[in-house]
Amino acid sequence: MLQFQELTAAQGDCLRRYYEACDYRLCEYSLGVKLMWRGHLHPSFAEEAGCLIVRNCIEGEYVFDFPIVGEGGDLEGALCAIEAWCAETGTPLVLSVVPEDKLPLLALRYPRFRVINERPWKDYLYRTEELAAFAGRRYSGQRNHINKFRRDFPDAEFTPLTDPQDPRLAAFWRDYEAEFHKTGPLAVQELALAQEMFSRIGTGWFCAGGMMAEGRLVAVCLAEKCGGTLVNHIEKALYSHAGAYPALVQAFADHYGGDCQWCNREDDARDKGLRTSKLQYLPEALAGKVRMEVGTELDALKAVPTLKTERLTLTPLRKADIPAYSALCLDDDRNRWWGYDYRTDLGDKPLTDTYFYDDARADFAARRALNFAVRLKGKLIGEVVLYHPDFRGSFEQGCRIAPEYAGHGYGTEAFAAAADWALYHLGLARVVAKCFKENEPSRRMLASCMRPSGEDETYFHFEKTV
Known part of the structure; x- marks a missing residue:
């Protein structure tokens, strides 16, 4: 029977072997999401049949990610192992955040199941080359914001960030907190988790960068390469520097996205402002993920x-x-x-x-x-x-x-x-x-x-x- 161990940063190198080649294009299939939201997901993992099996415990319910198949791995063997664990422990079999294109395989596998496919779960997928260029009339709004930012801050430039002890980062978080107006517990928690994630940029698991203006960081981004997708986990910009946000999006995609066809800027967490912003960048697609509750x-x-x-x-x-x-x-x-x-x-x-x-x-x-x-x-x-x-x-x-x-x-x-x-x-x-x-x-x-x-x-x- 599967033996699970807690998913923590200590296993980051092992886990990245799977995530760095995973082509599911969804943000949940990344090390960053598992670490950043571990307090909600309570993830654990096992390796079986050359596959990574992740089991999350959300509000007391066990749910499984779709297995990530490693080199020479056997998806059938991994699914059988999940099924056997659920049968042996008397646990309902629930596969969550299943990529939409994997649903037909599971629908033919299981005689009885229930599928839930909700709009707020969907990730925003963009073509990386389009974010890097913002070319054409449909991106005129973004270009106008960037041009104004560069007029106001002619010395603005993008800089990679690789040192978690970089004093510019510490200064950015102080400036950002001074302008941070959201007081909800989720927003406050997310900010603390974002700072914690930047403390891991020296591991080689993530790529990070920021926009410099007037000698200080005014926007930062942290992402992770998973297959052909650049998963943007964190994007922050000072409200006082209008246009810094689209300037960062463009510069980050141009610097880090050359070998990635897609950029995933994650779901909107039902936040109206986030949804409006993400739609303004004209996603190529909303990447769906489904929850499958398997019965008997x-x-x-x-x-x-x-x-x-x-x-x-x-x-x-x-x-x-x-x-x-x-x-x-x-x-x-x-x-x-x-x-x-x-x-x-x-x-x-x-x-x-x-x-x-x-x-x-x-x-x-x-x-x-x-x-x-x-x-x-x-x-x-x-x-x-x-x-x-x-x-x-x-x-x-x-x-x-x-x-x-x-x-x-x-x-x-x-x-x-x-x-x-x-x-x-x-x-x-x-x-x-x-x-x-x-x-x-x-x-x-x-x-x-x-x-x-x-x-x-x-x-x-x-x-x-x-």
């Missing part, structure tokens, strides 16, 4: 159904089943082959009389799993469970029968009925199962209901498809 076939199920076989009935668990169900779940001899130890999840919590019953109901309420009570003449003698979805039309199935009812074929009968219902009524494409290699009775039972699909050091694997 269980989402459409309103209740656990009742199934009938020749001798058995499969029903939802009932309160009256609690003693027999708890005894089944506490049978260590049986659980040795079940492959699950309740003590792991229980941890330090006390084991209550209703623990297993409540756990099964909670799993179904969240549509993580479905538990059938197996009944003989109304009495609970075992259970069949559908669990561990792969989010692509497949669930794993397990079955256990109380020891006093073993050896009569009840497990085979119940397992086969549940598998047929899952395929032909629930609508799964595949049901899979496994058993320990030492468990010969389970192997025979599964072989009678399903076809072998492989083995590893521990298990025999089986599957049944439509």
Whole structure:
């Protein structure tokens, strides 16, 4: 299973190996956004199948970036790893800020999903050569502002910034704060984070520069090259120097954008002033990003159904089943082959009389799993469970029968009925199962209901498809 570590500046060199070649053109696929907004995103990462997998935790919800494929990486392997982690941990599978052009791939991959595509998320994409030139009638407004700025400040010039200790930077932040009129908490936080980002310009991860006038910095910009896109993370200019802002945009694109086709000036955060400004620079496109909430076939199920076989009935668990169900779940001899130890999840919590019953109901309420009570003449003698979805039309199935009812074929009968219902009524494409290699009775039972699909050091694997 994926092992995540906190995404911090300490891993910057490792992460930039992926981001510097990433061609998604979205600001979220950059080291700068992850570091600058880490207090909101709470990002962590793992490397799998030659890909970078980033997991964010936003307001307590885990959401994944679309994997970034490194050299020789395997996107399929990375997606499977995300799916397996979500299934194993019982976490909803949510892929956020997915590039629009990746949506068809995911839509064909997942049978059930919900897509959200909102205007405020979209980034502003400009052709770098157009920002560097501001040529043609449609950019006459920008040229007029720049010409006025240069008339007022004839000594104005662009300068690269590479030293985080540059005294000109410290002076700029003092001047900027003196003119800074926004008092909202987000604006104040963003200013503090911008200053922190400039403290990292000596790492080689970012490019930075500013406009000098009258011997001091009057505008600054920090950006990051990701694939063929120059992602502008920070743009600041003194309000007292009219025209410094467009002059900076032009000079920065001209100096740093030569090997980048696109300039991404990020989204507008629903700020009316930012939206108006970004639109005035005539973006070539609004780069869309979507949120995909992946579901399973269980989402459409309103209740656990009742199934009938020749001798058995499969029903939802009932309160009256609690003693027999708890005894089944506490049978260590049986659980040795079940492959699950309740003590792991229980941890330090006390084991209550209703623990297993409540756990099964909670799993179904969240549509993580479905538990059938197996009944003989109304009495609970075992259970069949559908669990561990792969989010692509497949669930794993397990079955256990109380020891006093073993050896009569009840497990085979119940397992086969549940598998047929899952395929032909629930609508799964595949049901899979496994058993320990030492468990010969389970192997025979599964072989009678399903076809072998492989083995590893521990298990025999089986599957049944439509």
